[in-house]
Amino acid sequence: MSAVTSEAAVASAHPRVYVDKQSPQAYRALLGTAEAVRTVAAEAGLDRRLVELVNLRVSQLNGCAFCLDAHTKAAVKAGETVQRLGVLAAWRDTEVFTPQERAALALAEATTHPADATAQESAYAVARATLTEDQISAVIWVAVTINAFNRVSILSKHPVRPAALPR
Numbered sequence: 001m002s003a004v005t006s007e008a009a010v011a012s013a014h015p016r017v018y019v020d021k022q023s024p025q026a027y028r029a030l031l032g033t034a035e036a037v038r039t040v041a042a043e044a045g046l047d048r049r050l051v052e053l054v055n056l057r058v059s060q061l062n063g064c065a066f067c068l069d070a071h072t073k074a075a076v077k078a079g080e081t082v083q084r085l086g087v088l089a090a091w092r093d094t095e096v097f098t099p100q101e102r103a104a105l106a107l108a109e110a111t112t113h114p115a116d117a118t119a120q121e122s123a124y125a126v127a128r129a130t131l132t133e134d135q136i137s138a139v140i141w142v143a144v145t146i147n148a149f150n151r152v153s154i155l156s157k158h159p160v161r162p163a164a165l166p167r
Contacts, residue, residue, distance in 0.1 A: 016157040030148055037141045044134035048078040050101055053088065054108045054139060055146045060089050061112050064150035066158040071146075103130035104139045111143035
């Protein structure tokens with residue numbers, strides 16, 4: 001039996017626990033945190049598109065297919081463009097993001113990978129020069145919260161189902 005076949009056999013014999021369903025009280029608390037963070041972000045003057053860019057970039061870094069699917073839809077609904085969504089993974093190599101968005105994306109990456117102290121200090125310095133203290137706090141909270149949702153979805157193996165193709 002090949003390694004891929006044996007991994008599939010083990011996975012089907014041991015399906016994942018959907019931790020959100022198994023522990024609904026904890027998941028509801030996380031949803032409450034997400035709602036509070038959305039309010040904090042709005043009060044700090046962060047555009048919904050920027051919040052969704054942060055959610056998407058963190059989900060890209062973590063490889064969370066479920067959250068990438070959900071937040072791509074949310075970004076489009078908030079008015080984000082296909083071009084910017086398409087180049088988000090390489091945002092540093094483009095000119096399509098504003099200084100505020102670039103600062104927020106760098107800070108979100110530093111929040112997701114806090115062990116990289118050099119990147120963290122650099123991102124924080126740019127954030128201090130570009131964002132208000134309320135915006136810095138909001139971006140960090142957005143990144144912390146989506147990181148938590150990423151872990152829930154990745155470890156639960158929440159499925160991404162195909163969308164119907166337009167006719």
